[in-house]
Amino acid sequence: MREIAFRDALNEALAEEMERDPDVFLMGEEVAEYNGAYKVSKGLLDQFGPRRVIDTPIVELGFAGLGVGAALAGLKPVIEMMTFNFAILALDQVVNHAAKARYMSNGQLSCPIVIRGAGGAGGSLAAQHSQSLEAHYAHVPGLKVMMPATPKDAKGMLKTAIRDPDPVIFIESEVLYGYKGEVPEEEYLIPMGKGEIKREGGDCTVITWSRMVHTVMDAAEELKNSDGVDVEVLDLRTLRPLDKDLIRESVKKTNRVVVVEEAWPWASVGASVADFVARDLFDWLDAPVGRVNQRDVPMPYAFNLEPLSLPSVERVAEAVKKACYL
Amino acid sequence: MADTETTVQAQELDGELAATAREELGDERILEMLRTMVLLRRFEHHAGRAYQRRKIQGFCHLYSGQEAVAVGSLSAATMEDYIVSHYREHGHALARGMEPKAVMAELFGKVTGCAGGKGGSMHLYDVERRFMGGWGIVGGQIALGNGMAFAAKYREEEAVCIAYLGDGAVHQGIVHETLNMAQVWGLPLIAIVENNEYAMGTALERVSAVTDLEKKALAYDMAAETVDGQDVFAVYDAVKRARDRAVAGEGPTWMDIHTYRYYGHSMTDPATYRTREEVDEVKDLKDPIVRLSNWMIAEGMATQEEVDAIDDEMEELVKECVAFADESDQPDPSALTADVYVEWNADID
Ligand SMILES: Cc1ncc(C[n+]2csc(CCOP(=O)(O)OP(=O)(O)O)c2C)c(N)n1
Ligand SMILES: [Mg+2]
Numbered sequence: 001m002r003e004i005a006f007r008d009a010l011n012e013a014l015a016e017e018m019e020r021d022p023d024v025f026l027m028g029e030e031v032a033e034y035n036g037a038y039k040v041s042k043g044l045l046d047q048f049g050p051r052r053v054i055d056t057p058i059v060e061l062g063f064a065g066l067g068v069g070a071a072l073a074g075l076k077p078v079i080e081m082m083t084f085n086f087a088i089l090a091l092d093q094v095v096n097h098a099a100k101a102r103y104m105s106n107g108q109l110s111c112p113i114v115i116r117g118a119g120g121a122g123g124s125l126a127a128q129h130s131q132s133l134e135a136h137y138a139h140v141p142g143l144k145v146m147m148p149a150t151p152k153d154a155k156g157m158l159k160t161a162i163r164d165p166d167p168v169i170f171i172e173s174e175v176l177y178g179y180k181g182e183v184p185e186e187e188y189l190i191p192m193g194k195g196e197i198k199r200e201g202g203d204c205t206v207i208t209w210s211r212m213v214h215t216v217m218d219a220a221e222e223l224k225n226s227d228g229v230d231v232e233v234l235d236l237r238t239l240r241p242l243d244k245d246l247i248r249e250s251v252k253k254t255n256r257v258v259v260v261e262e263a264w265p266w267a268s269v270g271a272s273v274a275d276f277v278a279r280d281l282f283d284w285l286d287a288p289v290g291r292v293n294q295r296d297v298p299m300p301y302a303f304n305l306e307p308l309s310l311p312s313v314e315r316v317a318e319a320v321k322k323a324c325y326l
Numbered sequence: 327m328a329d330t331e332t333t334v335q336a337q338e339l340d341g342e343l344a345a346t347a348r349e350e351l352g353d354e355r356i357l358e359m360l361r362t363m364v365l366l367r368r369f370e371h372h373a374g375r376a377y378q379r380r381k382i383q384g385f386c387h388l389y390s391g392q393e394a395v396a397v398g399s400l401s402a403a404t405m406e407d408y409i410v411s412h413y414r415e416h417g418h419a420l421a422r423g424m425e426p427k428a429v430m431a432e433l434f435g436k437v438t439g440c441a442g443g444k445g446g447s448m449h450l451y452d453v454e455r456r457f458m459g460g461w462g463i464v465g466g467q468i469a470l471g472n473g474m475a476f477a478a479k480y481r482e483e484e485a486v487c488i489a490y491l492g493d494g495a496v497h498q499g500i501v502h503e504t505l506n507m508a509q510v511w512g513l514p515l516i517a518i519v520e521n522n523e524y525a526m527g528t529a530l531e532r533v534s535a536v537t538d539l540e541k542k543a544l545a546y547d548m549a550a551e552t553v554d555g556q557d558v559f560a561v562y563d564a565v566k567r568a569r570d571r572a573v574a575g576e577g578p579t580w581m582d583i584h585t586y587r588y589y590g591h592s593m594t595d596p597a598t599y600r601t602r603e604e605v606d607e608v609k610d611l612k613d614p615i616v617r618l619s620n621w622m623i624a625e626g627m628a629t630q631e632e633v634d635a636i637d638d639e640m641e642e643l644v645k646e647c648v649a650f651a652d653e654s655d656q657p658d659p660s661a662l663t664a665d666v667y668v669e670w671n672a673d674i675d
Contacts, residue, residue: 033599034527057497057533058464058525086463089498124384124435126446128462297666301446302435303383304656 001182009151009183010040010172013158014078016187018048021076024162025052027063028080028117037082038118038177064090064115068098071113071167078162081117084133084171090115091136098167099142114161116170119147120211120262121299121310123175130299130306132263137169138240138272144168144192145239149213151181153237156190164192173211173262195243197250201230204256204320207247207273209236212260212311219316226317227326239269244276251281256323258290260316265293290319336611337620339557344621347559350566351401353627359401359558360622361636363393363615366417368640369426370589372648373416373433373447377593381652382433385462386447389417391588394614395520396421398561399488399583402569406485408474410458410467413448414520414587418490419460424452430647436654443657444665464525465491465498468517472504475515475578486514486572488565494525496539505580509546514572516565517580520555522587527599543580555585556612586612 004012018024030037032045032055045053056063060081067077081087087094094115101109121130138145146161146168148154154172161168198213199220208216213235220231234250236243251257257277261270274289295309348356370388377386389396396417403409411418419429424440432439433447441451441460449460458474461467471489478485495501496519508515519539523530531537543550549571554560561583568579586608590597622628 030526030528033532037526055528055532057528058494059497059499061499062497089463122384124446126384126444126449126462128448129385295662297663300444300657300662301384301441301449302443302657302661304435305444305659305662308659308662 001184003180004151004183005177006151006154006172006179006181007038007040007177009155010158011042011044012183013155013162014041014044015047017159017162018044018052023074024076024078025054026078026080027054027056027067029056029058029082031055031080036080038174040177041080060086060089061093065093065097067113067115068093068111071098071111072101072109076112076162078114078116081115083117083129083174084119085129085131087115087117088133094137094143094167094169095140099140102166103142110165111167112165114158114168114170116158116161116172118174118177119171120173120175121306124301124303124306125299126301127298132261132294134171134239135263135268138269142167143240145171146192146237147171147173147210147239148237149176149198149210149235151179152183153190153196155183156188157237160189160192171210176211190237193238193241193243195234195236195238195246197232197246198235199231199233201232201254203230203254204258204323205232205234205250205254206258206260206316206320207234207236208260209239210262212262215311215313216260216316219313219320222313223317223320227321229320229324229326231320236273242273242276244280247273247277248281251277252284255284255286257285258292258316258319258323260292260311260319262294262311264296265291266296268293287323287325290323292316292319337613337616339617339621340554340560341621343557343559343563347562348625355401356622356627359397360615360618360633361640362397362421363558363618364636364640365426365643366390366393366396366420367615368637368644369420369430369647370416372644373430374589374593376433376648382447383435384446385413386433386593387414387591388587388589388593389414391608391614392520392522392555392585393417394558394561394618395518395555395583395585398558399518399565401562402566403488404485405455406483407569408456408458408471408478408485408487410471410474410487411460411490412464412467412492412495413460413462414492415450415460415490416447419450419452419457422452422455422457424450424455424457426643427647427650430644431651431654434651434654435656436651437657437661438650438654442661444661465495465500467491468495468504469500471517472508472513472515475508475513476511478514479512484573486516486569488516488518490518490520492525493519493521493523493530493539494528496542497534505543505546505548505578508578509548512575512577515578516568516572517578518565519580519582520585521582522585524587524591524600526591526595529599539582540580548578548580550580550582553581553583555583556614556617558614558618
């Protein structure tokens with residue numbers, strides 16, 4: 001199968017969905033003439049013109065709100081946040097408006113918007129530009145949250161997100177944009193709310209998503225070689241709604257769970273996943289649910305400190321061994 | 327660039343403003359201003375080179391071309407004034423008198439840096455000099471500036487806050503919320519828009535309904551001014567008057583200072599949205615350093631040899647900064663968890 005980069009897979013998803021549905025448009029900072037700060041929208045201005053690929057001023061709250069309103073009026077906006085650090089400015093329109101529209105209107109309104117862009121640490125970008133903020137959104141009923149880990153997932157998930165009738169927050173790890181992987185030529189969708197077993201194993205389930213899938217895959221290889229431990233890697237892909245069935249199936253097989261996320265530990269998505277596992281699958285567990293997170297501090301700039309903060313292969317391996325009483 | 331400058335000859339600054347500034351500042355301080363501007367230029371040159379060698383990483387936004395704005399405005403400030411800036415702030419930090427070695431070491435992520443290596447290029451701090459950062463979210467710092475102006479007024483200090491922002495930041499809601507409050511409460515805020523015509527790859531006229539940014543202040547009935555940012559004395563003069571008004575209790579000022587950046591937005595921007603001719607034209611006609619040194623030579627305040635010697639001296643100084651940064655240690659791993667909070671005694675007695 002052909003291999004393409006994560007950013008190009010996203011680009012194909014955007015192009016295909018814009019081709020398919022004339023109501024889909026893309027708006028954000030530098031998306032048109034600059035071809036996107038991370039080149040995700042490369043060529044789309046040429047292909048679809050300035051009516052549908054629109055550069056904005058630096059006004060996250062304003063253009064997110066415009067997108068929410070356009071969605072309420074029946075269009076299918078894809079709003080690019082250059083990074084999710086800046087999407088914080090738009091939280092009012094997303095949380096107070098988009099997430100509430102269907103419910104408050106007793107089902108009269110729909111808000112089929114996608115808000116997407118780069119998230120997580122990008123490498124030496126310091127505290128204001130290195131945040132994993134998915135918990136902000138996953139906390140809110142009325143929103144859906146997707147975070148792909150591979151080019152194939154990125155494409156199929158973004159296509160689904162654009163077709164979804166509700167607001168979808170779609171966070172792309174900044175360090176994955178250049179990551180290459182197999183992507184089918186023919187059209188496919190990856191369903192909302194469905195995770196995937198990225199690696200099968202019988203000894204311990206590691207639940208993770210986005211960039212951390214790769215860290216966990218490396219740790220799984222290492223654990224196999226060093227300790228003969230067979231890790232099952234469960235990529236959630238969608239954080240809300242949660243794929244509870246897949247988690248149940250895997251945990252009933254392995255009886256051990258570690259949750260690995262890039263974000264901070266307190267009040268995080270991982271905390272909620274661990275809570276679900278501990279209560280729903282209590283009788284199936286042979287060990288307490290393990291967790292690996294970014295350290296509970298803002299991200300420092302210094303090159304030697306950032307790796308100490310982020311979850312590493314070593315820390316994942318350690319947590320798995322602990323769950324296996326090794 | 328804006329037409330405010332078309333009356334000025336190539337590489338010449340406004341003679342009248344320069345003569346007035348000379349009377350006020352004296353030759354020695356003007357020489358110091360030239361030296362600082364050259365320092366900024368050499369510093370960014372070497373920062374760019376260090377970035378190529380991956381000694382500096384992440385986002386790094388160079389200030390070259392805009393030197394007259396930082397040096398002119400901060401020459402009108404006192405050390406009681408608060409200064410707050412965005413991520414393109416190497417120039418403001420150095421013009422504020424921050425130790426160049428500590429700034430370079432910060433860019434290198436070293437413990438000897440002005441934020442111990444935890445801030446990097448976008449987050450420089452020197453609270454002793456009331457240099458309050460170094461912030462990376464476009465527009466956010468102007469609200470902080472308003473708070474610092476509020477604090478100065480609250481404590482009845484004879485101080486103002488100078489807050490820098492870009493032309494792209496002007497459209498953020500926070501800017502307009504801030505200006506309204508500043509005017510209603512008469513806060514000593516001097517908001518300096520460094521209008522370098524682009525926000526990343528976006529030319530101002532593509533995203534601004536009003537390109538004469540001075541007009542933005544009309545909605546708040548605020549004093550405002552358009553300034554030639556390639557003329558260090560024009561900047562000095564405008565900021566000095568704004569400061570006089572602010573400490574006299576006459577409220578804030580909004581400034582649209584026209585300037586230009588020579589490098590791309592950040593080190594990873596090839597800047598294909600503008601032509602080389604456009605950049606060269608500014609360098610050839612409106613370079614703030616050449617303009618100042620030409621005037622000083624014409625006035626007999628310096629010789630060409632002396633100007634060249636300053637260049638050599640600053641080149642050496644910056645090379646020392648690079649060596650210092652290179653040889654400095656990285657922060658101790660224990661720094662990772664320090665300074666999230668401060669330890670404090672919660673007892674009531
Ligand atoms: C809220 C927010 N949105 C987007 C960005 C990404 N960004 C960083 S600088 C910049 C352009 C700012 O341009 P301008 O205000 O003109 O300042 P300049 O860089 O030209 O000095 C953008 C879009 C950001 N840092 N913060
Ligand atoms: Mg600008």
